[in-house]
Amino acid sequence: MVVIGTFAWSSFRILNKIPKTDVFVLILVSALTVIFDLAIAVLAGVIVSGLVFSWENAKRIRARKHFKKDGTKVYEIWGPLFFGSIAAFNEKFDVKNDPD
Secondary structure: OHHHHHOOHHHHHHOOOOOHHHHHHHHHHHHHHHHOOHHHHHHHHHHHHHHHHHHHHHOOOEEEEEEOOOOOEEEEEEOOOOHHHHHHHHHOOOHHHOOO
């Protein structure tokens, strides 16, 4: 009854305009509220939203490479660095072609 009473039914009209991950969280929280209760649904929604946010931010690592006059190569890395960004982080380095 909580979902039926508080759900914004007009949100179905904009489902194709919002990110797919937000649609997934919306449907997940609604379904979990019906199946279990609102507390479990909100907890699951927060966890899934946090994981999606982390995954998306892991792709936002940037790197700039340049050589100094003495021949050394310098990497400048910026962006959110955490456990989920290791793959994107490793792609920024070209160890085989780096100078000794």
